[in-house]
Amino acid sequence: MGVSYLAVGWNRQKKIYDWFIFAFCVLYLSTFIAITAISNPDYTFETALIRSTATLAILLLHVILSIGPLTRINKKFLPLLYNRRHLGVTMFTIALIHGSFSILQFHALGNVNPFVSLFTANTQYNSVSKFPFQALGFFALVIFFLMAITSHDFWLHTLSPKIWKTLHLFVYLAYFLVIMHVMLGVVQYETNPVLFVMVLAGAAALITLHLVAGTREVRKDNQLFKLKSEGFVYVCESRDVPDNCAKIFCIDKERIALFRFEDKLYAIHNVCKHQGGPLGEGQIIDGCITCPWHGYQYLPQNGQSPLPFKEKVNTYHVKVAGSQVWLNPQPLPEGTERPGAAIIIPDNQIIENVK
Amino acid sequence: MSNNDFYIGWMPKAPGSFARHTKKVIIALLILAVTVGVLLATAQKKFSTGQFEFGRLTNITGVYFKEPVPAIKVMSGKDLLGRASYITIPLIGYGKFGAGGIILDLEKEKHLDLVKKEITLKGTLLYNDGKLLMQIDAADDPLVSVNKAAGENILPLQKELGEQTILGEIVDPKCFFGVMKPGEGKPHKDCAIRCISGGIPPVLKVINNEGEANYYLLMGAQGEKMNQAVKEFVAAPVAVKAKVVKYDDWVILYVTDKKSISPVSARQLIKPGSQTIGCIAPCLK
Amino acid sequence: MQIWTALAVLLPLGIIVAWMAIPKYPMQTLLQPDAEKPLPEILKQRTKDNYIVFIRSNRQRSAFQLEWLNKKPLTWPTATIYKVQKGSTINNGILIGRIESRGTYRFALDSTFQIANFSKDQLILYDFIHQQIIDTINF
Numbered sequence: 001m002g003v004s005y006l007a008v009g010w011n012r013q014k015k016i017y018d019w020f021i022f023a024f025c026v027l028y029l030s031t032f033i034a035i036t037a038i039s040n041p042d043y044t045f046e047t048a049l050i051r052s053t054a055t056l057a058i059l060l061l062h063v064i065l066s067i068g069p070l071t072r073i074n075k076k077f078l079p080l081l082y083n084r085r086h087l088g089v090t091m092f093t094i095a096l097i098h099g100s101f102s103i104l105q106f107h108a109l110g111n112v113n114p115f116v117s118l119f120t121a122n123t124q125y126n127s128v129s130k131f132p133f134q135a136l137g138f139f140a141l142v143i144f145f146l147m148a149i150t151s152h153d154f155w156l157h158t159l160s161p162k163i164w165k166t167l168h169l170f171v172y173l174a175y176f177l178v179i180m181h182v183m184l185g186v187v188q189y190e191t192n193p194v195l196f197v198m199v200l201a202g203a204a205a206l207i208t209l210h211l212v213a214g215t216r217e218v219r220k221d222n223q224l225f226k227l228k229s230e231g232f233v234y235v236c237e238s239r240d241v242p243d244n245c246a247k248i249f250c251i252d253k254e255r256i257a258l259f260r261f262e263d264k265l266y267a268i269h270n271v272c273k274h275q276g277g278p279l280g281e282g283q284i285i286d287g288c289i290t291c292p293w294h295g296y297q298y299l300p301q302n303g304q305s306p307l308p309f310k311e312k313v314n315t316y317h318v319k320v321a322g323s324q325v326w327l328n329p330q331p332l333p334e335g336t337e338r339p340g341a342a343i344i345i346p347d348n349q350i351i352e353n354v355k
Numbered sequence: 356m357s358n359n360d361f362y363i364g365w366m367p368k369a370p371g372s373f374a375r376h377t378k379k380v381i382i383a384l385l386i387l388a389v390t391v392g393v394l395l396a397t398a399q400k401k402f403s404t405g406q407f408e409f410g411r412l413t414n415i416t417g418v419y420f421k422e423p424v425p426a427i428k429v430m431s432g433k434d435l436l437g438r439a440s441y442i443t444i445p446l447i448g449y450g451k452f453g454a455g456g457i458i459l460d461l462e463k464e465k466h467l468d469l470v471k472k473e474i475t476l477k478g479t480l481l482y483n484d485g486k487l488l489m490q491i492d493a494a495d496d497p498l499v500s501v502n503k504a505a506g507e508n509i510l511p512l513q514k515e516l517g518e519q520t521i522l523g524e525i526v527d528p529k530c531f532f533g534v535m536k537p538g539e540g541k542p543h544k545d546c547a548i549r550c551i552s553g554g555i556p557p558v559l560k561v562i563n564n565e566g567e568a569n570y571y572l573l574m575g576a577q578g579e580k581m582n583q584a585v586k587e588f589v590a591a592p593v594a595v596k597a598k599v600v601k602y603d604d605w606v607i608l609y610v611t612d613k614k615s616i617s618p619v620s621a622r623q624l625i626k627p628g629s630q631t632i633g634c635i636a637p638c639l640k
Numbered sequence: 641m642q643i644w645t646a647l648a649v650l651l652p653l654g655i656i657v658a659w660m661a662i663p664k665y666p667m668q669t670l671l672q673p674d675a676e677k678p679l680p681e682i683l684k685q686r687t688k689d690n691y692i693v694f695i696r697s698n699r700q701r702s703a704f705q706l707e708w709l710n711k712k713p714l715t716w717p718t719a720t721i722y723k724v725q726k727g728s729t730i731n732n733g734i735l736i737g738r739i740e741s742r743g744t745y746r747f748a749l750d751s752t753f754q755i756a757n758f759s760k761d762q763l764i765l766y767d768f769i770h771q772q773i774i775d776t777i778n779f
Contacts, residue, residue, distance in 0.1 A: 012367045020381055024388050031392030040402040044536045047402070055395050063384065075362070076376035082364030105535070106546035109450025111553045121545040121552075129661035130591055134545055172643045179651060183658035189540035194398035196659060198391070203651045210644035283361040295363045404713045413769065431720050431768055432735035435750045440735055442718055480769065484713035485740025487769065522666035541663075561668045567742040569670045592665050599671070604740070606671055619666055 017083045021090050028056045046105055051186075053098035058178060060091040062202045065175060069213035075281065078292060085151040092141075092148040099141045102134065133185035136177045143174035156274070165276060179203060221250040232319060232326035238343045239323065241265060246289075248280035251329035255280075256316055258327065259289055259300050264340025266300035267316035267327055274311070302337040320344060400537070405483035407533035412495060415444065416475040418505040423574050423607055424556040425454045427476055427489070428509065441509070442487065443603045445556065445572075446476070447529045449492035451546070453554025457491055461498045471509070475499040481533030486570055488532055516599035521608065522619060523561035525573065525589045527551050531560065544590035557585045559595055559608060571599075571606045584613040592619040676746040679705045684758065684779045691739075693763070693777055695749070704749035706763070710742050717769040721747070724764050730773070733764060 010018070032052040036043050064087050070077040107114035107121065118138060124130040147168055149155075156164045179199060187196050227234035235249050241260040248270050249256050255270035257280030268289065270280045277293030284290070288297035288306060298305055298313055305311040312335035317328040320341045332338065362373045369377065417429035425446045430439050446454035462469055477499050478491040491497035527550035530538030537543050539560065551557050557573045573581050573595070596615040597608035610616060679696035683704075686693045694707040708721070719740075722733030737747035763777040 011365060013364060013369060024384060027385060028388040028392050031389050032396045035393055035396035036399065039397060040399070042402045042404050042536070044402070047536050051395075051399070052392075055391070059388070059391055076373055077380070078362040079364070079369050079373055079377045080380065082362075106543070107549060109452075110549040111452065112549070117545065117549055121548040124587065128657060129541075129663050130544070132545070133541070169643070172647060176647060176650060176654070180654050180658065183655055184541075184661075186542050187658065188662050189537065189542050190398070190400055192398040192400070194394055196655075198394070200652075200655055203647075203655065207644060207648045207651065211648065214644060285361070285363070290361070290363060292362065293364075295365045404715050406715060406717075415769070429769075431718065431738065432722065432733070434735045434737075435748075440720075440738065442738070480717050482717045483715075484742065485719070487717045516671070522668045524665060561670060562665065563670050564667045565742075567670060569741060571671075592663050594666075601671075604738070620663075 013079065014083055014086075017079075018086055021087060025056060025060075025090065025094065028052070028059065032056070046101060050098055050101050050105065053094050053101070054182075057091050057095040057098060058182070058202075060087060060094065061175060061178065062206060064088055064091060065171070065206050066209055069209040072213040072217065073209075075292065081293060088144075089148045089151055092144040095141055095144055099137060102137075106134070128184070129188060131184045133181050133183075133188075136184070137181040140174040140177035140181060143170045143177075147171060147174075153274070161273060161276070175206075220248070221253075221255075223250065225249070225251055229326070231328050231330060232317070233329060234324055235327045236325050237323050238265065238320055238325050241325070244284040246280040246282070248278065249327060251327065254329045254331065256327060256329065257289075258318065258325065259284060260343070261287070261300050261340070263343045263345065265318045265320065265325060265343060266340045267318045268298060268300070268303040269314040269316075269331065271313070272296050273313060279313070301340060302335055304335045402536045403483060403531075403538065405481065405531070405533040405536065405538065407481040408479050411479065412477050413480050413489075414475050414477050414499055415489060416473065416502070417441075417444070418509050419458075419469045419472055419474050419476075420511070421455075421458070421470050423578055423602060424572060425458055427474070428511075428603065439508075441603055443511075443605055445488045445528065445605075446478070447488055447490050447555050448553075449490060449494070451529075451550040451553040451555070453556065454491055455554055457493050457497065460493065465498070465501070467501060469498075469501065471505050473502040473505050475502070481529065483532045484568060484570075486528070486532055488528055490529070511603045512601075514601040516601060516606075518597065519599050519608075520594055520596045521559065521561055521571070521599075522592065522594050523559045523571075524591065525551075525557050525585050525593060525616075526560050527555045527589075528558045528570070529555050531558065540590055547589045548586050551582050551586060551589060554580075554582060557581060557589070559593075569606070571608045572602075573597075573608050573610060576609050576611045578609070581610055584610075585616060588616050588618060593617065594619050670743065676705070676748070678707060678746060679703060686777050686779065688775065688777075695758075695779065696746075706736055706747045706749050708737075708739060708745040708747070710739050710745065713742060714739065716767040716774055718767050719774060720766050720768060722764045722766055723749075723761055726760055726762050726778075730764060730766055733766075736763070739765070 029052050033048045036048045064084060067077060067080045067084055071081045103114050103118060107117040110117055119135055122132040125132060150167060182199055225233040225235060233251055236247060241247050241258055243260050246257045246259040249258065256267050257270040259266045261284050268279065270278055272279050272291040272293065274294055274296045277291040279289055279291050282290045282292045289300055290297050296311060303313040303315040314331035314334050315336045315338055316331060317338060318341040319326045320343055322344060360370050360372055362369055415427060415429060417427040420426050420428060426443050427446060428441045428443050431442050433439055448454045448457050458469065476491060477495055477497050478489040481488050481490060524539060526539045527547040529550055530543060530546060535543060559571045559573055561569045573585060575581050594617050595608055595610060597610045600607050600609060679698050681697050682694050683697050684695040690712045692709040696705040696707055697703065720738045721736040722730055723736055724730060724733035737745060739745055758779040765774040767774055
């Protein structure tokens with residue numbers, strides 16, 4: 001949301017978040033290496049390092065990929081989502097240590113350049129059990145690298161949110177590559193089924209979480225709005241929209257957030273310009289619609305971020321007829337000013353409020 | 356939901372309900388980190404007992420042989436009948452290279468043919484499961500002295516054990532016997548191919564039901580190198596049809612050609628006790 | 641959602657195919673360095689963590705044999721067995737044989753290895769590369 005990209009201020013929450021990531025990584029690495037050393041007096045530190053960083057990176061990847069659906073299921077996970085990119089960059093760094101040491105260990109000091117050796121030592125690409133699994137890990141690492149270097153908001157704006165989001169969707173391909181890297185690599189060697197079972201359980205958990213969260217949204221999106229008049233669609237009763245909050249409607253594939261602020265109703269596009277956060281799950285704070293993901297703000301009457309910020313979202317016409325709220329799903333150009341639709345408050349409720 | 360319950364990341368503090376939930380999640384994640392770490396660390400296959408004396412140089416005096424693989428033959432003592440007994444220590448180079456190149460350079464530099472000469476070499480030892488190898492590195496000035504030509508009585512004792520089909524895994528002995536753990540199997544496949552491509556002699560590792568192992572050097576039928584031919588068979592189960600010759604304290608498999616090595620899939624495994632395998636032990640007697 | 645529906649199919653498929661491809665290494669009868677048959681009677685036995693040592697003989701006590709069951713991989717460059725008189729040094733020892741990989745080794749002993757001499761002689765497992773005594777076995 002910043003207009004200039006100076007060093008980001010680390011507030012208290014960010015510091016706690018980063019300390020937690022640090023503690024998580026140190027705890028995992030020390031546990032893995034200590035147990036390896038205790039149960040294997042003949043262990044080599046290089047192998048312990050390669051394995052501990054590999055498994056930590058995969059564990060972090062599972063945590064990262066589960067935060068999205070968990071937040072959609074339960075908003076209390078939002079604090080984990082807010083600085084998720086810190087987790088992503090940490091995961092990439094750990095994976096980079098794994099990849100670098102592996103390339104050094106397995107390909108350096110040979111008769112071919114290590115990066116050439118990575119793709120040409122084993123060329124049995126037509127076999128499953130002999131497949132050159134290291135290449136899969138390398139491509140996953142390249143995807144994580146591109147994601148890590150573009151994680152700053154500067155790149156989000158420079159590349160445009162659409163391209164940025166598309167690039168970051170490649171994380172799912174990277175996840176698939178990582179799982180196959182493990183399955184066609186170390187699982188082909190280890191005899192204990194624990195690793196295999198954990199990979200399977202991790203994949204099953206992620207798939208289930210995403211499908212559950214996705215199904216909920218699809219159900220919401222498929223809600224039918226039958227009453228139509230002059231381009232307007234009846235969506236709800238005015239009392240259904242809580243003060244300073246919103247209700248989200250998906251009409252003709254258009255996701256619209258209907259906010260109530262100072263007894264007027266305003267409709268804006270539900271998708272935040274920053275990272276596509278659901279604005280309708282946010283609240284109005286200091287007169288601004290505030291995105292629940294990263295706190296980006298928009299004015300309800302025109303969908304514009306307060307100056308000096310420049311983000312704008314589409315707005316929509318709303319009208320109130322008696323207690324009924326009608327929405328026109330035809331988007332107005334981004335940042336279009338339109339008056340709020342005043343809610344007609346029944347006399348008995350006014351008397352109640354005065355009392 | 357009241358304003359107090361709305362989470363904004365850029366605020367210094369999270370609302371109470373979010374903070375409490377996040378604390379629980381953090382504790383759960385830390386428990387997960389320890390649990391996964393313990394489970395995965397204990398599930399690892401036991402590390403091999405291989406030793407690589409990295410940073411420690413040892414002088415070894417013995418007779419140098421270029422064939423079947425560059426090696427130095429060292430006398431370990433005399434037996435009850437007064438016969439000398441020898442240990443053959445194959446030589447390998449620095450990094451992922453064989454020792455052939457370094458020895459050749461030393462011979463050129465000293466204008467000497469080192470074959471069958473008693474020499475003292477300085478290098479790094481690596482060993483496991485009764486097999487000993489030595490890494491020689493040009494940076495360590497490995498040739499300490501050239502003493503004298505050895506007599507004919509030092510020539511290798513050879514015993515032909517007939518043609519056999521032997522099942523096992525092709526490994527590079529440098530990594531397998533000490534430098535890497537694991538120095539075998541799929542995770543190490545690329546490295547083994549790199550080492551064997553660099554001139555380190557391939558070895559067939561054979562195991563029995565009790566987990567005991569034997570290690571056989573792989574050569575071409577005429578004693579030529581098989582390094583390029585075996586590359587595609589490394590780190591996977593293979594069947595090798597070869598003429599078996601005991602060559603002092605190493606067994607050498609002379610493989611007729613590349614076709615004599617074939618991959619073995621899990622379905623094709625020949626059970627112990629079948630005709631092919633059953634003949635091997637008696638053949639030695 | 642579409643991505644995860646695709647992954648819900650591809651991931652289990654990939655995992656199962658890879659799991660089915662895990663190689664199973666064949667077991668093989670080994671070429672033992674010494675295939676000498678054991679003599680029928682055990683005269684002495686010593687059990688250590690890494691190996692069990694037997695002195696075997698025939699009924700006539702005309703032949704003696706050292707049987708060495710090596711249970712664990714050696715962690716020394718070399719391991720040779722010498723017979724040494726107690727109080728003497730390894731330089732005066734007689735080489736009995738060498739231990740390599742795990743398995744059973746049998747070495748012929750000369751007639752000097754009589755029961756009467758058990759208390760005078762000892763076996764030394766010696767690493768002559770590092771010139772250090774690995775173990776001493778007294779009977």
